[in-house]
Amino acid sequence: MAKFMDVHQNMVGITAEELRAAHMADLAIEGDESVHFEQAWADPEAGVVYCLSEAPSREAVQRIHERTGHPADEIHPVPLIV
Amino acid sequence: MAKFMDVHQNMVGITAEELRAAHMADLAIEGDESVHFEQAWADPEAGVVYCLSEAPSREAVQRIHERTGHPADEIHPVPLIV
Known part of the structure; x- marks a missing residue:
């Protein structure tokens, strides 16, 4: 398992409701890929x-985001955290 | 106060030591601008x-990062968090 950002x-214009709905949709199926979405931050x-x-691979993260209708533009492994 | 990413x-090639040193340098002077750097993630x-x-403004974040020798390329207020 590794961390990904x-x-x-x-x-543009994403609302708190929309962010929450997108996150909840991810959480609902993340287990299928052994992914866990920990947090999300938006600049509307x-x-x-x-x-x-936290996920086994970049591809696993993307598969969940694709299934919930919001594929990521970039997915970075972030092995260094401080 | 607001959150910023x-x-x-x-x-490229940043090490755990370098990330930690950069973060500690920011922490050492962040109080001058009432900024607090909470966490950092690196994809080397x-x-x-x-x-x-957490900071009073984007400019305050940048002033600290500039003084410690690593100005940010982007600074986003992230008022929506989930």
Whole structure:
């Protein structure tokens, strides 16, 4: 298992409700890929969402995000944390 | 006070030691701008560092990062968190 930070662009105007709904959709099926989405942060003005997860691979993260309709634009393994 | 996610590019090969040293340098002077750097995540292969803070403004975050020699490439207010 490793930590990943993924980035979603083009989310201008995302609301707290929408962010929560997207996160809950991910949580509902994340177990299928042994992923856990820990937290997400959104800048609605710039339309960027950052999403921190623990997962077996980048591909596993993306499969969940794709199934819930919001594929990530970037997925970075982040082995260094301070 | 607000939450910010800042992004540093061109950090290919950053080590755990270097990330820690950069974070400690920020922590040592963050009080001058009423900023608190909470956590940082690095992808040494892609050379990207994500840094989460609480601060009075984007400019305050950048002033600390500039003084410690690693200005951010992007600083996003992230008012939505889940």
